[in-house]
Amino acid sequence: MIQDSKRFLPPDVVHRISRLELQARNVVEGFLSGLHRSPYFGQSIEFAQHREYAPGDDVRRIDWKVFSKTDKVYIKQYEEETNLRASILLDVSESMSFGSGKISKFDYGTQLTAAMAYMLLKQQDSVGLTTFDEQVQATLPFRSKHTHLHAILETLVQSEPGKSKTGIFDILRITAEQRVRRGLVILISDLFTDREELFKGLKLLRLRGHDVMLFHVLDDQEVNFDYSGTTKFEGLEETGELVCDPRGLRDDYLEAMRQYLTEVRRFCAGHVIDYKVILTSEHVDAALSHYLKHRIGMRRG
Numbered sequence: 001m002i003q004d005s006k007r008f009l010p011p012d013v014v015h016r017i018s019r020l021e022l023q024a025r026n027v028v029e030g031f032l033s034g035l036h037r038s039p040y041f042g043q044s045i046e047f048a049q050h051r052e053y054a055p056g057d058d059v060r061r062i063d064w065k066v067f068s069k070t071d072k073v074y075i076k077q078y079e080e081e082t083n084l085r086a087s088i089l090l091d092v093s094e095s096m097s098f099g100s101g102k103i104s105k106f107d108y109g110t111q112l113t114a115a116m117a118y119m120l121l122k123q124q125d126s127v128g129l130t131t132f133d134e135q136v137q138a139t140l141p142f143r144s145k146h147t148h149l150h151a152i153l154e155t156l157v158q159s160e161p162g163k164s165k166t167g168i169f170d171i172l173r174i175t176a177e178q179r180v181r182r183g184l185v186i187l188i189s190d191l192f193t194d195r196e197e198l199f200k201g202l203k204l205l206r207l208r209g210h211d212v213m214l215f216h217v218l219d220d221q222e223v224n225f226d227y228s229g230t231t232k233f234e235g236l237e238e239t240g241e242l243v244c245d246p247r248g249l250r251d252d253y254l255e256a257m258r259q260y261l262t263e264v265r266r267f268c269a270g271h272v273i274d275y276k277v278i279l280t281s282e283h284v285d286a287a288l289s290h291y292l293k294h295r296i297g298m299r300r301g
Contacts (some may be wrong), residue, residue, distance in 0.1 A: 008114035008153055012285075050074040051124060084125040085142055085183035087175055088113055090159075093133035095192040097161035100221040101280055108280045109188045109217050110156045115284050116186060117152045121145075127152070131159050134167035136174070166193040172201025182209040190217050191264065199267050212273045216264065220281050225253050 050063060053073035061075040090113050096106040103111075113129070120127045126144040129152050131137045138155050140148075166189065175185060185205055191198060205212050220226075261277060268275035278287045 008111055008156055009118055050076060084120070085128070085179070085181060086116075086120050086125055086186060087128045087130065087142075087179060087183065088116060088186045089171060089175065089188065090129070090131045090156075091133070091166055091187075091189035092131045092137055092159050092161050093166040093192070094161055094163050095166065095190055096217075098190075098219055098222075099280060100219050103280055104161075105190050105217050105219055105280060106161045108278070108284070110159070111284045112188055112215060112217070112278070112288075113156060114149075114153060115288060117149055119288075121149055129155060130171070130175070131155070132167070132171045133162050133164035134170075135164075136171065137162070166191075168193040169197035169201040172198075172205055176201075176204045176208045176210070179208070179210065182211075184211045184213065186213045186215070188215045188217060190222075195260070195263065198264075202267070202273060203271060206271050206273065214268060214273055214275045216261075216275065216277045218277060218279055220279050223257065223277075223279060225250050225257075 050066060051074065053062060053075050057075050063074050063076050066072070066074045090109055092106065092109075096109060097104055099105060099107065117127050117129070121144065124144055126142040127148060128142040129138075129140040131139075138159060140151055140155055143151075168189070168191075172187075179185070187202075202212060202214070265275055267273075274291075276287075276291050
């Protein structure tokens, strides 16, 4: 597990993201302890952990047994009372296996998933994970204990891109139906899928009141199309093969890509969905830092 942690969360990356915070844009249904707003307060039977008392906390939840042993004031925190419930959805379809550089989109997606989970668990939020292609491949329930990171990393180790397409709408629909409480949904995908199905699924999540973050992971060549000479392109997800001189296609390809990214960006802006294109050449921690600073600026604006 130590090796797995270093693979997905290198020590230098952990150091640089350790001070970052992810705040919910919208009202979420969870426990209020400083980072997120909550529409109601409640108490679950399942005990999760202790945390230090902070001014404003309900004194009835102080654990006096712990106080008698340590002379420190801690309150009991329950599983349903964590700051935020965050669902991370990671695309493991065949197209995610592509990579022209050091790592594939899938590798980058797993690192991004691990970094987001680390940040959320560090601030005592509750995290669930789903990997998917045409259907759900693996799922982990919501947990807020820091040890839950081990289970997440283990699931990522056992995951790999399959030979299937991306069934985006079914996954988003299932997520919307199963996540009764409003929370945060983080989608990490290359979005090689039908855009109408994508938009329909995202709209459903927003109608259910979820805060949605969309990380559009792309390889640099998919954006720049910097090929030369006769090239054989082998399509993923049953898209066939093509042998051609890419210079004759470059302008049309770049225009089609520009239009697609613009359409996705406009849809997300119109439905208050945080959207960011991330290239696999970018360092995960730098991309997250830039994104979260922008997100905070949008909240303050």
